[in-house]
Amino acid sequence: MKVKMFSEFKEFAMRGNVVDLAVGVIIGGAFGKIVTSLVNDIIMPPIGYLLGEVDFRDLQIPLVDLSALSEAEKATAPVIKYGQFINVILDFVIVAFCIFLMVKGINALRRKKEDPDAAKAEPTEKDCPYCLSKVPVKATRCKHCTSQLETAANG
Secondary structure, X not given: OHHHHHHHHHXXXXXXXXXXXXXXXHHHHHHHHHHHHHHHHHHHHHHHHHOOOOOHHHOOEEOOOHHHOOHHHHHHOOEEOHHHHHHHHHHHHHHHHHHHXXXXXXXXXXXXXXXXXXXXXXXXXXXXXXXXOEEEOOOOEOXXXXXXXXXXXXX
16 A cells, blocks of 8 residues: 555656656745845835935834843834835745746747648648548548549539
8 A cells, every 4th residue: 555655656756747847946945035135135125225325124123112121122012024025026026027027928938839731721621422531632532431532522
């Protein structure tokens, strides 16, 4: 029972789709770190500077009066960190835009692969009315049953 379950799991895990998904998740995680660094370290500092030297990570709304608390209590005081939320929203928008561009590029490649003239092309084979085998459209005699095809088509 255990051996069968292990072999089924191994078969499942080694399928191409599962391996592709695993690679995608790993690369996606790494890409997410790159985008987070891009937002936090490159995009937000100039925006904060232009808005009066504001660090978005420090923007917060305290839920209690911080002036009455000691330094240790201030570190654990409940606050709404809307600045960090803005950073996360920018992360999401950049990742979503990059995914949109990738999907758009992949769809364009797929459209190029699909030949639009192939669907409109004339058929190259027809069925023999006697033996139902495929024969070339221009054939006058079936290569399988040797029946006369023109006579059958006209009659």
